Amino acid sequence: MSSYSIGDLSAQSGVKVPTIRYYEQIGLIAAPARTEGNQRRYGSAELNRLRFIAHARDMGFAMDSLKSMLSLSTRKDAPCAKVDAIVEQHLAEVDQRIKQLTRLRGELAGMLSGGHHGTVGECRVVEVLSDHDHCGYEHGAAA
Amino acid sequence: MSSYSIGDLSAQSGVKVPTIRYYEQIGLIAAPARTEGNQRRYGSAELNRLRFIAHARDMGFAMDSLKSMLSLSTRKDAPCAKVDAIVEQHLAEVDQRIKQLTRLRGELAGMLSGGHHGTVGECRVVEVLSDHDHCGYEHGAAA
DNA sequence: GATAATCCTCCAGTCACTGGAGCTTTTCGT
DNA sequence: ACGAAAAGCTCCAGTGACTGGAGGATTATC
Numbered sequence: 129m130s131s132y133s134i135g136d137l138s139a140q141s142g143v144k145v146p147t148i149r150y151y152e153q154i155g156l157i158a159a160p161a162r163t164e165g166n167q168r169r170y171g172s173a174e175l176n177r178l179r180f181i182a183h184a185r186d187m188g189f190a191m192d193s194l195k196s197m198l199s200l201s202t203r204k205d206a207p208c209a210k211v212d213a214i215v216e217q218h219l220a221e222v223d224q225r226i227k228q229l230t231r232l233r234g235e236l237a238g239m240l241s242g243g244h245h246g247t248v249g250e251c252r253v254v255e256v257l258s259d260h261d262h263c264g265y266e267h268g269a270a271a
Numbered sequence: 272m273s274s275y276s277i278g279d280l281s282a283q284s285g286v287k288v289p290t291i292r293y294y295e296q297i298g299l300i301a302a303p304a305r306t307e308g309n310q311r312r313y314g315s316a317e318l319n320r321l322r323f324i325a326h327a328r329d330m331g332f333a334m335d336s337l338k339s340m341l342s343l344s345t346r347k348d349a350p351c352a353k354v355d356a357i358v359e360q361h362l363a364e365v366d367q368r369i370k371q372l373t374r375l376r377g378e379l380a381g382m383l384s385g386g387h388h389g390t391v392g393e394c395r396v397v398e399v400l401s402d403h404d405h406c407g408y409e410h411g412a413a414a
Numbered sequence: 415g416a417t418a419a420t421c422c423t424c425c426a427g428t429c430a431c432t433g434g435a436g437c438t439t440t441t442c443g444t
Numbered sequence: 445a446c447g448a449a450a451a452g453c454t455c456c457a458g459t460g461a462c463t464g465g466a467g468g469a470t471t472a473t474c
Contacts, residue, residue, distance in 0.1 A: 133471090135420065145421090146463060154461085165470045167421055187375055191461075211381055219379040222372050228303070229369045232330050236362045276440090278451060288452085289432055298432090308439045310452050334430080 130172040137170045141178040148178065156181060156195065189218055273315040284321040291321065299324060299338065319347045331368060336361060 138145045151157045157177055160168045177198070184194040192259050200206045281288045294300045300320055320341065327337040339357055395408045 134422075139324055144463075147461085150462060163470085165421085167470065187378065215379055215382055219376065219383070222376050222379065224368060226372045226376065228330060229365050229372070233362065233365050233369065236365060276452075287432075293431060306439080308452085310439065
């Protein structure tokens with residue numbers, strides 16, 4: 129049967145119990161039915177929704193993004209393109225991040241190959257990372 | 272001349288004024304000299320340090336990681352080998368992040384690959400996100 | 415029917431900022 | 445040189461996204 133306690137739901141979704149309650153509090157999931165003794169009881173729809181949330185969050189989607197994806201997902205007639213757009217945007221962000229990190233990787237690797245001369249005084253780690261021109265990264269634009 | 276007010280420093284580094292004060296408070300940057308009237312005055316060393324912090328944070332380095340890098344950079348006599356070890360550690364960290372993001376990238380791209388069919392009802396994104404088995408993504412590792 | 419496990423609510427804390435209130439200092443235009 | 449405006453100061457409270465504990469009620473199991 130599909131009646132889960134909050135603990136079951138937690139185990140099935142990987143979302144911690146207090147976090148589930150928090151999600152309910154902020155309206156990310158609906159308040160579920162309660163037992164006589166006031167305990168939450170969930171169905172499989174709620175489990176799916178929670179899994180969706182957990183997965184999307186794990187993938188780094190912003191809370192706002194997944195909120196809008198969730199609201200879209202409940203309206204079966206909503207255009208898929210809208211959801212796709214959110215994913216596309218996130219994809220672009222991820223691409224940007226990968227680019228930055230790859231660049232940083234190069235910098236770090238370069239520092240190592242520089243060899244082992246005595247002290248930090250000559251190491252370029254901090255130098256490279258503090259010199260804006262060195263990296264070509266555009267600050268201010270949130271990733 | 273190299274004497275910046277906190278506002279100058281903010282403008283030069285892209286770090287907001289309250290954030291600079293916060294960084295001072297948690298000991299990430301040293302308490303700077305003050306004017307007669309108790310206002311902070313910074314030099315270019317502090318600007319570099321702040322740029323380093325901003326850059327490293329933008330890159331997604333954990334606070335602890337950049338603290339350890341910074342602490343090494345201030346001790347000019349620190350053995351280079353130690354720095355190298357830390358750089359290596361960060362290199363591994365960066366590699367790990369790149370790997371994660373690349374996998375995520377693939378997953379996101381995969382979601383979009385179905386093409387743009389009509390409605391959310393058939394939307395692959397929603398489907399993939401609610402069904403864990405669909406994606407083969409290993410949860411638990413933050414992006 | 416006892417006892418352990420789980421659940422409830424409420425509240426406080428975390429991290430990394432961010433912003434406002436109320437006041438002082440500095441800078442700038444005239 | 446002076447007065448307004450801009451920027452600075454401290455302190456404190458709030459944000460987002462949880463996380464965890466206290467103290468007590470409810471379920472599940474033996």
